[in-house]
Amino acid sequence: MADLPSLWTHEPHRVLAFKPGDRVSDIDTHATPGFDGSKADAPALQAERNERFAQLQEMLYANGRAGDTRSVLLVLQGMDTAGKGGIVEHVVGAGSPMGIRYTSFGVPTAEERAHHYLWRIRNALPGPGLVGVFDRSHYEDVLVVRVRNLVPPDVWGARYDEINAFERELTEAGTTIVKVAMFVSLEEQKQRLAERLERPDKYWKYNPGDVDERALWPAYQEAYQAVLDKTSTEWAPWHVVPCDRKWYSRLAVTELLIETLKSLDLSWPPADFDVEAEKKRLAAS
Numbered sequence: 709m710a711d712l713p714s715l716w717t718h719e720p721h722r723v724l725a726f727k728p729g730d731r732v733s734d735i736d737t738h739a740t741p742g743f744d745g746s747k748a749d750a751p752a753l754q755a756e757r758n759e760r761f762a763q764l765q766e767m768l769y770a771n772g773r774a775g776d777t778r779s780v781l782l783v784l785q786g787m788d789t790a791g792k793g794g795i796v797e798h799v800v801g802a803g804s805p806m807g808i809r810y811t812s813f814g815v816p817t818a819e820e821r822a823h824h825y826l827w828r829i830r831n832a833l834p835g836p837g838l839v840g841v842f843d844r845s846h847y848e849d850v851l852v853v854r855v856r857n858l859v860p861p862d863v864w865g866a867r868y869d870e871i872n873a874f875e876r877e878l879t880e881a882g883t884t885i886v887k888v889a890m891f892v893s894l895e896e897q898k899q900r901l902a903e904r905l906e907r908p909d910k911y912w913k914y915n916p917g918d919v920d921e922r923a924l925w926p927a928y929q930e931a932y933q934a935v936l937d938k939t940s941t942e943w944a945p946w947h948v949v950p951c952d953r954k955w956y957s958r959l960a961v962t963e964l965l966i967e968t969l970k971s972l973d974l975s976w977p978p979a980d981f982d983v984e985a986e987k988k989r990l991a992a993s
C-alpha cells in the first residue's frame with residue numbers, strides 16, 4: 709500500500725477487480741469502493757495524483773526512448789455519459805501528449821468494415837514507452853454488435869475467445885492492459901443527457917441515438933455481464949468502476965494507472981554518455 713494516499717482504505721486494483729460470480733445488476737453505481745474520503749477531498753488529491761501519474765508516464769516514455777519496448781494500454785468501456793471523455797481529459801490529460809496514444813472507436817468506417825474487427829485495433833496499439841488509451845474498443849464488437857444483432861450470434865459468440873487470445877498476445881509482447889468498465893445508473897445517465905440539452909456548449913456531446921440506446925439498457929447489461937464473465941483473464945482482468953460520482957471514478961482510474969506503472973518497476977534510464985566529461989565539454993564550449 710506504499711504510495712497509496714491514506715484516504716484509500718483498499719488498493720483500487722483489488723477492490724475494483726471483477727470477481728467470478730459478480731453481477732452487473734448488483735453494481736452500486738453511486739458507491740466509492742475502497743475510498744474513505746468525500747467529494748471535498750477530491751480536487752486536491754486529484755491534482756496530487758495527476759502529478760504522480762505524469763511523472764511515472766514520463767519515466768515510461770523515457771525508457772521507451774532508451775529501448776524498453778514495454779507499454780500500457782488503458783481500455784475504457786461504458787455506456788454513454790459514463791464519463792470516458794472525462795477520464796481522457798482529467799486523468800490521462802495530466803500526462804505528456806508525447807507519451808500518450810489516444811484513439812476513439814466509433815461506428816466502423818467502410819474501410820474498417822472491409823477488414824477483420826481487430827484490424828483497426830491493432831493499428832491503434834501503443835508503441836514502446838507509450839500509454840495507449842482506447843475510448844471504446846474491440847469490446848464494442850461484443851457489445852453494440854451483440855445488442856443490435858449486427859452479426860449473427862455464432863459470429864459474435866466466437867469473439868470472446870478470440871479477444872482473450874489477442875490480449876494474451878499483446879501482454880506477452882510487453883503491453884500491460886488496464887481494462888476499465890465504467891458503470892453509470894439509468895437515472896444518472898438521464899440527468900447527464902438532460903444537462904447536455906440545456907447547455908449549448910454540450911450539444912456536441914448529445915446524440916439523439918443515445919435515447920434509443922436507453923431502451924436497450926437490459927440487453928446492454930446482459931452484454932456487459934458476458935464481457936466480464938468471459939474476458940476477465942489473469943493477463944487482462946477487468947476493473948468495475950462505479951461512475952455516478954465523477955470525482956470518484958477519476959480518482960479510481962488515476963490510481964489504477966499509477967499502480968500499473970509502478971508495477972513496471974521503472975527508473976530513469978542511465979546516461980549513455982559520460983556525464984562529467986560532457987559537463988566539461990559544455991563549460992568549455
Ligand code: ADP
Pocket residue numbers: 788812813814815816844848849852853858915
Ligand atoms: P461517443 O458516443 O463515445 O462520443 P461516437 O460519437 O464516435 O462516440 O460514437 C460511438 C458510437 O459508435 C457508439 O454508439 C458505439 O456503439 C458505436 N460503435 C463503436 N464501435 C462499433 C462497432 N464495432 N460496431 C458498431 N458500432 C460501433
